[in-house]
Amino acid sequence: MTTTASRSHEEFFLDPQRCIGCHACEMACAECETNGQLAMIHVDYVDRAMSPQTSVQVCMHCEEPTCARVCPADAIAKDELGVVHSANAARCIACSNCVLACPFGVPKKIEPMKLMMKCNLCYDRTSAGRRPMCATVCPSGALWYGPRERMAEMRPNSSPVNEFRFGLQRVKTRVNVMMPKGSTELVVDGTEAP
């Protein structure tokens, strides 16, 4: 299966506005045998004093992953399916470049292991035709995995977006974020862009 074929069939859609802060995704993620009971997806309150709004962040699996570009040890690789993997334990020097550089704030350095770990899109499940664990259990649709056409039917008022602007940096990702209908990119801190 080529990357393109894979994308057109099953994709990951993130809709943080729907997150209800239940943490089912984190609990389910941590169950994965490769994660050692650590969650590779993160749910946080935006500002609990003002709202129960939470937001969920999963690795966006960038087409040109910033984490890999800044890695001095060449420890982070993207595979033929577009999945960006955790740092190779033999190479990672725990410098935290990736942690600081990722525009989405995804990689975490696991201190006791001196290793960067992140979501690998449930490689064991997705490579066997199953949905990632977080997107399977999410009770509110904040995380969803499936065909793009089905998503368009289910959520007629939203558009999936996978292009982001962080100041001068443009990022294209494998994971989509659901935005208001007609949106084509998400601009974060776009005022500095030319």
Place this chain on the structure above:
Amino acid sequence: MARLPVSPEALVAQFGPSLGFPPKEGFPGRDEPDRVVPTHCCFCGMQCGIKLLVKDNRIVGFDPWEEFPFNEGRLCPKGVQRYLQNNHPDRLLSPLERVEGQGFRPLSWDAALDRTASEVRRIQEKHGKDAFAMLSGVSLTNEKSYLVGKFARLALGTRNLDYNGRLCMVSAGAGNKKAFGLDRASNGYADLAKAEVILVAGANVSETFPTLTHWIWQARDNGAKLIVVDPRMTPLARTADLHLPVRPGRDSALFGAILKQLVDRDQLDHDFIANHTSGFAEAAEAVKGYDLAWAEEVTGIPRRKIEAAAEWWGKAKTSFLLHARGIEHHTKGVENVVSAINLVLATGRIGKPYCGYGTITGQGNGQGGREHGHKCDQLPGNRDIENSKHREWIAGVWGVPEPEIPGKGLSAYEIVEAIHRGEIKGLLSICFNPLVSLPNASFVREALEKLEYFAAIDFFLSETARHADVVLAGSLHEEEEGTVTTAEGRVTRVRAAIDPPADAWRDTDVLLDLARRLGREELFDFAAPAPLAGTREGSLFTAKRIFDELRAASKGGTADYFGITYEKIEANLGVFWPCPSVDHPGTPRLWEDRKFATPDGRAHFNAVRYRDPGEVTDPDFPVILTTGRVVSQYLSGTQTRRIGKLVEQYPEPLLEIHPALAKTLGIADRDLVRVETRRGAAEFPAQLVTTIREDTVFIPYHWPGRKSANLLTSGLLDPVSKIPEFKVSACRLVPTGRKAPSAAEAKAHASV
């Protein structure tokens, strides 16, 4: 003698709650399980499908069950972690007996059951049959609920049997019987999909029924408007088109005002009202003075919001009204429920596609468990224990003379009051932790201490079971076969994935053996033949036999299960009752034929005149206290306060308080605040949030001991449903001048 044998700290050290975590590398064998067992989550009335992975008679993990139609693999954190109650270090592995000054020591089943049977006889001979009571719960399967009802009435011969559903759905049940003559959500959740307006009242859906969120938001994707009535901005209310932040205890004023708006604007279904209902004129008359100004004054909701809600509800062609404990846990819980139903009936939007109504049943088997003779006033099939025809039917099924079935007994809190008065001397409990879940916890503790004999069937030593003379080590949800009925009225299959560990027994086997020792073996002929006894196959044999009797007992009742078989449930992934014959497909949507289950066949409006809650604020107790739940805990926490990650997610109860109210008292975030009511006092860390009314504070209730919100709540009951008023108390807040210790220091999950 039901005082604690040793200090509660010593009992915690031995029996927990301690925190269970999975090993870092997962449980051994997870990747090569012996069996993958499709069953259901044990927490909440959604009863999500889930697959349990079994290795060497242990649950070693879970997998989403994506084929089950309600949740399609979706789960909440409790569901993901539910498997960790198995393999837990606190699990009771044999019967225990209380030893003064020493704690609990193991004893044989023979000794434990003999002693229990002889204490039942001793107390009943001396003080009468009704001096021995039973308390039960609806996390039990339909089969066990039915068995408990029969066991209490015929083996114990007591009228005093009640259940923890008394703290849960009884106001909804009573309201539904008044309005429709039947107690079930009128629709499955599929009818949410194209509802134009969804009104959710007093239901923190995203925390207490997380997987229902999908169905509500699916409707919103299709254009539905969502109205949420809640004193707090819950995660669901955050996204609502209209959030009505009602003052606790004023729900019937809101619904009355909306009914008046519908009448004034003539947004009524006159044909439906004339042909299929009764009591409309009286209901309309009762609310004729409830104009918007009055409603704003009483409910504390801005009038424009009430008006908008009424306008949307009035104009809609399709709609779904959902409510839960938020309007039901009141001294007028039934009035709140029928005043909500009045809005459904006035617009005639019931019994049609995408026109729905229902309470969201709370407990795992809150629906099925309340139908088959578990309640103090009820016999199987949701029959009335005071109706002579109903009694005769059940006496026939049971093979006993009708007078042998005791009459109506006391409700749960009233049983505790009768223990406190010294009228009830003995108690057998299963699936109930009243020391945490009943209101006025200090009073409940005093009552437990007065019991002459207390036997508790449980799998962990709950706070209540610590007071027992004998603890009978029972079974988890995943250790017995049976059925449960979801909040939709869908009867589903629960599987015995494993056998109980060590010398723990299946609950059913405990009750059957005790019935034999009480001399009623011939009435409880459900046991599996010798080669199967104690096995999963034996559990299936016994559960099926009990279910077959339940089917016969329910036949012709409103909750008619006669046409439901295990095979049919398995083939269809659930069957909706009523299902009166084997060739009947079940009934996902009620009332399509407009034949309501009331004696006159009509749906009934009920006239509701607003009255205040049982306790109102005054200068001494000027703040409203309301209680509720968090997503990571279930009920009294006996199970979920032992699962490490669930505890870490929300480790201790916090006092939610609006910054404006906090400012008047000089309270800052994490300040330790003493909350006082007429029942007692307790200290909680303050959490300042603008997402609650300024006149109201909120504390979740899942914790025991000094961290129990129920030290503060009142024992005031709804006169009809006997539900306690957990949702409204008058309190005062006293800053202690100290910061709260960290949650890790507080160890609230094991508070004494």
